[in-house]
Amino acid sequence: MRTHELVLQWIEKQLSDGDLALGGRLPGERAMAEQLQVSRTSVREAVRILEAMGVVRAGVGSGKDAGTVVIAEPGSALGSTLRLHVATRHLPVADIVETRVLLESWAAARAKVGAPALDEAAALLEQMDDSPDIETFLALDARFHVALAQAAGNTVVSAMMASLRGAIENYAGKLTGNLPDWKATSDRLRAEHRAILAAVNADDGGRAADLVAAHIQGFYKEAGVGSQASGR
Amino acid sequence: MRTHELVLQWIEKQLSDGDLALGGRLPGERAMAEQLQVSRTSVREAVRILEAMGVVRAGVGSGKDAGTVVIAEPGSALGSTLRLHVATRHLPVADIVETRVLLESWAAARAKVGAPALDEAAALLEQMDDSPDIETFLALDARFHVALAQAAGNTVVSAMMASLRGAIENYAGKLTGNLPDWKATSDRLRAEHRAILAAVNADDGGRAADLVAAHIQGFYKEAGVGSQASGR
DNA sequence: CTTACAGTGTGGTTAGACCACAGTGGTAGG
DNA sequence: CCTACCACTGTGGTCTAACCACACTGTAAG
Numbered sequence: 170m171r172t173h174e175l176v177l178q179w180i181e182k183q184l185s186d187g188d189l190a191l192g193g194r195l196p197g198e199r200a201m202a203e204q205l206q207v208s209r210t211s212v213r214e215a216v217r218i219l220e221a222m223g224v225v226r227a228g229v230g231s232g233k234d235a236g237t238v239v240i241a242e243p244g245s246a247l248g249s250t251l252r253l254h255v256a257t258r259h260l261p262v263a264d265i266v267e268t269r270v271l272l273e274s275w276a277a278a279r280a281k282v283g284a285p286a287l288d289e290a291a292a293l294l295e296q297m298d299d300s301p302d303i304e305t306f307l308a309l310d311a312r313f314h315v316a317l318a319q320a321a322g323n324t325v326v327s328a329m330m331a332s333l334r335g336a337i338e339n340y341a342g343k344l345t346g347n348l349p350d351w352k353a354t355s356d357r358l359r360a361e362h363r364a365i366l367a368a369v370n371a372d373d374g375g376r377a378a379d380l381v382a383a384h385i386q387g388f389y390k391e392a393g394v395g396s397q398a399s400g401r
Numbered sequence: 402m403r404t405h406e407l408v409l410q411w412i413e414k415q416l417s418d419g420d421l422a423l424g425g426r427l428p429g430e431r432a433m434a435e436q437l438q439v440s441r442t443s444v445r446e447a448v449r450i451l452e453a454m455g456v457v458r459a460g461v462g463s464g465k466d467a468g469t470v471v472i473a474e475p476g477s478a479l480g481s482t483l484r485l486h487v488a489t490r491h492l493p494v495a496d497i498v499e500t501r502v503l504l505e506s507w508a509a510a511r512a513k514v515g516a517p518a519l520d521e522a523a524a525l526l527e528q529m530d531d532s533p534d535i536e537t538f539l540a541l542d543a544r545f546h547v548a549l550a551q552a553a554g555n556t557v558v559s560a561m562m563a564s565l566r567g568a569i570e571n572y573a574g575k576l577t578g579n580l581p582d583w584k585a586t587s588d589r590l591r592a593e594h595r596a597i598l599a600a601v602n603a604d605d606g607g608r609a610a611d612l613v614a615a616h617i618q619g620f621y622k623e624a625g626v627g628s629q630a631s632g633r
Numbered sequence: 634c635t636t637a638c639a640g641t642g643t644g645g646t647t648a649g650a651c652c653a654c655a656g657t658g659g660t661a662g663g
Numbered sequence: 664c665c666t667a668c669c670a671c672t673g674t675g676g677t678c679t680a681a682c683c684a685c686a687c688t689g690t691a692a693g
Contacts, residue, residue, distance in 0.1 A: 333557070
């Protein structure tokens, strides 16, 4: 077994045993190295991996943002991983879109009326009305979809949904260039968002799921991603 | 931007541009360091991250298994990430099981009759008949479920399903200790497997999906993971 | 022709040094 | 007394240079 894996095991055990909790701080790299009798390099490699997994965040200096602290951001981490695999052509964009439809439809159908995330989603829609800028619109759109997914109350589905979105974020941005009329498209997307949210709030899960599926597929279809789409 | 991120960007660009393909070899660590004008340490941190993502595999020595080669194993990588997050108590096991049911049901419903993966699944069932050993049985069971998921033809769903399974593999192993009668349980699981496969081969997707959902939920319920189950 | 072995290039690991950064606390100047 | 400055301390970030184990390759000895 390689040295940095030993460090990983040790840290994972600390987490499992509850000796290290969310928001907690890892010992300094030098301290860990001495404690485990390994070099600081090996400790750093382990920390790097955990950072890539969204399990910790490393900060220099001193004070509240300093040191290596335990966080919980599986979404961005999974997103980076998927993005890389898309780059290797092993994961077709079409499969990602299809999976997104699957997860988001399920989440829309299961969304709990009254969930705080739904209020956030509504607020985001208001902001989108005043955002003609494409970048801003897409950023808010992403947050809207994540909020919707969170309303279903399954953290794993939320994380995966966010990661799928993140994996093809750049890709989606480029696709807007294919659109003939951005204003018309964004108006339509806005209307669809409101319809989806209304269906969810009316506790009509089936309708909400159908609307979400059509919403996502419609965008990629208009932008030129068919079911046989090639990567990039 | 940190140095190792620069290296990551460079490698990702090589992948995106097609200069580096699946099965391809990265330049040696020393060569990359010189080419990018960074230290070998930073190159190694980048490689570690890619390795954790299942994008590359590093091997010592020389010859076929040596060097750092591009692979595509998102499943195990995502699984490790999820497992760590389960350790932080941020991802409840119940959510993982629920997501597994969602993905596998979908895959069972979409499985293409005649897919090679179905033949493999059938062969695995034969092997399971001769495997009274719990460990062997569970390993084959995992492969059976993955094969079933692959028959739907969506690489992202396959990878995620495999990762979910992997994330709670140890957990599932411990759960078998809760079972009153392993032989009875395994006989039932075997029968359910055959029923699922039969439904898929009969192109009865709806029935296959229902059977899969009941199969997975049944196991965890019998082993003591309720919908409100706590992690570990 | 076979065998043994030095050579070469790979990743794996280590030690030690220096840097930038951000709080902390003492101190000199107002 | 108060304020502004600045050295101090501990954090992660980076780099260099060396050595190791490994696995193949080519060559030389038998």
